[in-house]
Amino acid sequence: MIKIEQLLETLKTEFASHSYGTSPAELYDPIRYIMSLGGKRFRPLLTLLSASLYTDDWQHALKPAMAVEVFHNFTLMHDDIMDNAPLRRGKPTVHEKWNPNTAILSGDVMLIKAYELLIHVPESQLRNVIERFNTTAAEVCEGQQLDMNFETRWDVTEEQYLEMIRLKTSVVLGMSLELGGIIGEADAAEKALLYKAGESMGLGFQLKDDLLDVYGDPEKFGKQVGGDIISNKKTFLLIEALAKASGEIRNELDRWISAETFNKEEKVEAVKNIYNKLGIYEITENKIKAYFKTGISNLENLNVPSERKDILLAFVHQLVEREH
């Protein structure tokens, strides 16, 4: 029986010994840097866990699993330029530590390196793997563009927001799980269940991020609670509040949104209070639960012996219950 710790240890060793390229150093150092910043590696872990549902040779999924993580970090490197973010996991972002041009070009070669890792699959799986990766990668770009478009729009609907986060973040979780299914030679119905499970849970995770930013325990959350409120970030909570608020509550919300100078704690407290009056916590929490329920039930419906499923389900439950 495989263990999560064993898989994580293997991933850690593989990433540490993997050569992305050497020369010129200015191109490859930023890749080693961003990959060294850590992260929970839960995308490649999902691929390994998913492959291990169908085969004991989960090691065959290692390089494609790493491809997903390299791709994810490529998107972080480029997103950080676009978002003008100074920090990533508490360390300077690549465009800050080097410069934007280096972050553009290192990101480009990272995407290519993801394809290099991805093709370590048998001939019979190659097309399927690349097609799914291509589609997903393009969708992530579409999601990022929608996210940027939404920054200057105040008429974003719940449906549009959910579609944006589905594209920007959830499809990669769907692909992570599906990829393991492809490598494990699962049939089409199984692969569809795996993808849907990842996509659904991905939506849940993103909404949970939105929720924890306001309602999270500051001790566990690791970043400033209320950051999204301070920056007027269009989260699920704000979009719901804008759709539901009327009369004096709406006026108050609009005043806080358009205020150019304000006391940060006061704004967070006030907007949180508005959310409470509108029942935003419960609305969001119910939505999250529904997504997690769909995701887990898709996994439970997989046609594999329950002892194989237990480790994946245990891991997913642990993800679902995290408070940070």
Place this chain on the structure above:
Amino acid sequence: MIKIEQLLETLKTEFASHSYGTSPAELYDPIRYIMSLGGKRFRPLLTLLSASLYTDDWQHALKPAMAVEVFHNFTLMHDDIMDNAPLRRGKPTVHEKWNPNTAILSGDVMLIKAYELLIHVPESQLRNVIERFNTTAAEVCEGQQLDMNFETRWDVTEEQYLEMIRLKTSVVLGMSLELGGIIGEADAAEKALLYKAGESMGLGFQLKDDLLDVYGDPEKFGKQVGGDIISNKKTFLLIEALAKASGEIRNELDRWISAETFNKEEKVEAVKNIYNKLGIYEITENKIKAYFKTGISNLENLNVPSERKDILLAFVHQLVEREH
């Protein structure tokens, strides 16, 4: 017997009807825009001509050929951001017409779209095609990084410069020809000759660009003659001149390079005069001829009936003799 015009017309029709994606428009409009700016399409043309050496079904090479052109235009879109270039083929660059973030993200999705086009090959060729594309694409990034590194260096050797342009521009021509060979089921020796031919001619083309910038006919050249001299661009000519100049000539060259204000025509005339004294024209011209000779002789050594080779050779001779 196929004709160049027929191939170009087919490429034009295919590019015009190809859908890169639709929504969000902000992501896909810049792709349609940069692809509409034109260009000679000679990379995909080389792929089609190369495939037609081995098969009458050159149409099978169409989508992979288009992948090469989409990849090339992706590099232009990102290079233009890095070079802060205002114009591309006389029109505003994507980052100028939209903004840098859009140019980063549209470029990213363009690279993915190149992979989508590339995989339209039979199962048996797929891995070979993707591996060659991955290697080449990473090399192009390495070349661009070296090019940026060279901007602030004054000790670049001829050898380093040639390696930079080989990576940045020549390997794509090598791959363009090799790709046609893979699709035409050519054997390993043939594919190696095709690649070497493209690589060698690519080096010749780049040196010819360097030469024409100084010695080209202003009527035919289409851009300001001497632009590279005015901007102190480290071309093959300047690197040779720096290596050869000594005494008063070296002092004069250094003065022009470090001059912060100057009359443009005067600087172009003076540096050109230094090049003339040092025999730079002949050195460069001989190097170009040698590269073209190697390239053409590799093509002549291909093991295919001469009637099949004639159109490719005729096209290559035409490229070699162009004066703009």
